[in-house]
Amino acid sequence: QVQLVESGGGLVQAGASLTLSCTSSGRTFSEYLMAWFRQAPGKEREFVAGINWSGRTTLYANSVKGRFTISQDNTKNTVHLQMNSLKPEDTAVYYCAAGPNGNYYSLSTYRYWGQGTQVTVSS
Numbered sequence: 001q002v003q004l005v006e007s008g009g010g011l012v013q014a015g016a017s018l019t020l021s022c023t024s025s026g027r028t029f030s031e032y033l034m035a036w037f038r039q040a041p042g043k044e045r046e047f048v049a050g051i052n053w054s055g056r057t058t059l060y061a062n063s064v065k066g067r068f069t070i071s072q073d074n075t076k077n078t079v080h081l082q083m084n085s086l087k088p089e090d091t092a093v094y095y096c097a098a099g100p101n102g103n104y105y106s107l108s109t110y111r112y113w114g115q116g117t118q119v120t121v122s123s
Contacts, residue, residue: 002026002112004096009117014088016121020081022096022114029053029098034072034079035110038092038119045095049081050104059104064090086121093118 008020020036035050049070050059058070069082079096094117099110 004098004112004114006094006096006114006117009094009119011120011122012086014086014121014123016086017082017084018086018119020083020094020096020117020119022079022081024077024098024112028077031101032098033101033104033109034070035097035099035104036070036079036081037095037097037107038090039095039116040089040092043092045107047105048094051079052101083119086119088121088123091119091121 003025004022006020006022008018010018012018031053033050033052036048037045038048039045048061048064049068051070051072055072060068067085072079096114097110098112102109
């Protein structure tokens with residue numbers, strides 16, 4: 001059974017940093033894309049950042065570019081999202097996702113999803 005488990009969420013003040021981690025079990029996501037999405041209350045789930053298996057390609061939503069960094073440790077089947085200079089508008093449930101190569105930004109690309117971790121940024 002494939003599982004993606006996120007960790008690292010929490011409550012922080014604006015300007016602070018957090019690192020989210022996503023660990024996969026049940027299979028190795030060779031040649032898969034890994035990504036982070038987020039969903040704020042009353043809003044649709046949106047793409048935040050993505051990385052391909054080799055790590056050579058990373059993509060970011062414009063709203064987080066320059067503040068967030070996605071990275072992966074393939075030996076540990078773990079993907080990280082380093083979030084700096086957090087803003088109240090970053091408040092959301094953050095989801096890890098894995099899927100075959102395709103459109104990074106599309107929800108339908110991703111076959112596996114974690115349960116989500118809450119990030120709350122106070123002003």
